[in-house]
Amino acid sequence: MQSITLTRFLIEQQREANALPSELRLLIETVARACKTISYSVAKGALGEVLGSLGSENVQGEVQKKLDVIANELLLDANEWGGHLAAMASEEMETIHRIPNRYPKGEYLLLFDPIDGSSNIDVDLSVGTIFSVLKAPEECSGREVTEQDFLQSGRNQVAAGYAIYGPQTLLVLTIGTGVYEFTLDREIGSWRMTDGPMQMPQGTCEFAINMARRKQWSTGVARYIDERIEGAEGPCGKDYNMRWTASMVADVHRILKRGGIFMYPADARHPDKARLRLMYEANPMSFLIEQAGGAATNGFGPIMDVQPNGLHQRVGVVLGDRAEVEIVTEYGRETA
Numbered sequence: 001m002q003s004i005t006l007t008r009f010l011i012e013q014q015r016e017a018n019a020l021p022s023e024l025r026l027l028i029e030t031v032a033r034a035c036k037t038i039s040y041s042v043a044k045g046a047l048g049e050v051l052g053s054l055g056s057e058n059v060q061g062e063v064q065k066k067l068d069v070i071a072n073e074l075l076l077d078a079n080e081w082g083g084h085l086a087a088m089a090s091e092e093m094e095t096i097h098r099i100p101n102r103y104p105k106g107e108y109l110l111l112f113d114p115i116d117g118s119s120n121i122d123v124d125l126s127v128g129t130i131f132s133v134l135k136a137p138e139e140c141s142g143r144e145v146t147e148q149d150f151l152q153s154g155r156n157q158v159a160a161g162y163a164i165y166g167p168q169t170l171l172v173l174t175i176g177t178g179v180y181e182f183t184l185d186r187e188i189g190s191w192r193m194t195d196g197p198m199q200m201p202q203g204t205c206e207f208a209i210n211m212a213r214r215k216q217w218s219t220g221v222a223r224y225i226d227e228r229i230e231g232a233e234g235p236c237g238k239d240y241n242m243r244w245t246a247s248m249v250a251d252v253h254r255i256l257k258r259g260g261i262f263m264y265p266a267d268a269r270h271p272d273k274a275r276l277r278l279m280y281e282a283n284p285m286s287f288l289i290e291q292a293g294g295a296a297t298n299g300f301g302p303i304m305d306v307q308p309n310g311l312h313q314r315v316g317v318v319l320g321d322r323a324e325v326e327i328v329t330e331y332g333r334e335t336a
């Protein structure tokens with residue numbers, strides 16, 4: 001298949017669409033290079049002694065897998081000295097990582113979930129890396145970047161994407177000019193465009209939710225799912241299918257390619273409790289989904305309009321098919 005490389009795509013975006021400053025282009029190339037290295041570690045599996053847990057917990061109180069830590073280090077090391085960043089934040093680190101004084105600094109902030117879906121690593125199912133890029137606020141030039149500087153709404157993202165380590169290794173990216181997919185050609189080591197600009201199919205009948213969490217659902221979410229399970233005999237008048245990978249990257253990728261809706265609602269009994277992180281998961285995925293013609297809400301309003309109050313804040317997530325997201329969100333508003 002003849003297709004352009006990621007590098008060429010980014011240079012063209014810089015020249016033609018004038019949408020991409022060269023610092024951001026180089027930053028995306030660095031993230032892509034780190035994802036390539038992570039993909040080699042993931043693929044080595046037991047042979048590379050990268051499987052299993054470390055016995056430690058991350059800031060979220062979750063058991064850290066060896067690959068969570070390896071991928072976090074790879075992303076930090078790759079991006080530290082490039083000169084494009086002011087600081088980084090990761091799901092695996094308690095606070096932000098400032099660029100050390102021995103390296104040049106830039107104006108961007110990089111946030112990442114190094115290995116998303118890490119419960120899948122040891123059983124050889126797809127995992128991924130999610131990233132989001134913000135600009136450091138202007139007023140922080142000349143002083144140290146703080147955690148507060150990261151607390152910008154998703155609308156401020158200048159780039160977002162994910163790598164998925166599955167049967168193929170893919171990089172799916174937006175810089176606000178559509179969504180593009182690149183496949184890693186392992187023989188020559190480069191990313192080649194295989195889809196884009198991507199528009200997610202609308203009107204397909206597939207939902208993704210962890211059904212075992214039903215007791216945590218609001219009445220609106222329960223109503224939405226019950227109506228779909230009733231299928232052709234119920235108010236929807238058509239049958240639905242269900243898929244749940246337990247790896248957000250894999251579920252969102254399927255939705256981008258095949259349509260449908262993904263939901264991880266907040267716990268209705270404890271509204272401040274949710275599973276997914278706003279800054280590392282919900283915002284970047286919402287940017288991609290909106291750019292591909294879909295919608296993303298926290299169950300009440302657009303995710304990217306949420307003003308963050310903490311680096312590790314969690315939110316309810318409903319994303320994918322525009323009409324389906326609207327129905328769940330409407331049911332949520334009615335019963336709020």
Ligand code: F6P
Binds near residue numbers: 210
């Ligand atoms: O990062 C959190 C995550 O692993 C997501 O990738 C995934 O969608 C979700 O958790 C799976 O949660 P559960 O284990 O409750 O199905």
Ligand code: MN
Binds near residue numbers: 115117248281
């Ligand atoms: Mn994750």
